[in-house]
Amino acid sequence: MNTERLPTEFEKKVYDALHLIPRGKVTTYGLLGSYISCRSAQAIGQALRRNPFAPGTPCHRVVKGDLTIGGFAGERDGEPIDRKRRLLETEGVTISAEGHIDPSCLHDFDE
DNA sequence: CACCTGACATAAT
DNA sequence: AATTATGCCAGGT
Structure with a gap:
């Protein structure tokens, strides 16, 4: 067993950054990347x-x-996306019918 | 709006 | 160990 690889430092940063996001807020890959000094959102x-x-x-x-x-x-696209949408709305994030999230729900790491 | 390029990390070969 | 291919993207043309 042990087919699972250990989390790398890079992943740790990403996960840690997610924990910094309060409920009802969202962030972008660019912001996250900027926070962990990674210019690649991918x-x-x-x-x-x-x-x-x-x-x-x-x-x-x-x-x-x-x-x-x-x-x-x-x-x-598909069901996972629908669930994600519903999850964010459930947490207090406002999303438009087009899938656009309200900019007021964006979280800043510098604050 | 569609396409290509750029930047970064992981998995697979 | 090195190269190739891929991946919840971003930005510019």
Whole structure:
């Protein structure tokens, strides 16, 4: 067994950043990347996609730079996305019918 | 709006 | 160990 790999420092940063996000708020991959000094949002998305701590890690609180839902559970559309949407709304995040998240729900790491 | 490029990390070969 | 392929993207043309 032991087919699972250990979480890397990079992933730890990503998960830790997620824990900094208060309930009812969301952040973007760009902001997260800026916080962990990573200019690649894709690497972050990959770390979230693995989500070794799921569902303990609120990966659904991360959205795209366009304030769109983005993807979830490795899916860019489908039911997972609908669940993510509902989850954010349940936590207090306002989302438009087009999938656009209210900018007031964005969380800043510098504060 | 569609497409390509750039930047970063992991898994697979 | 090195290279290739891929991945909840971002930004620019």
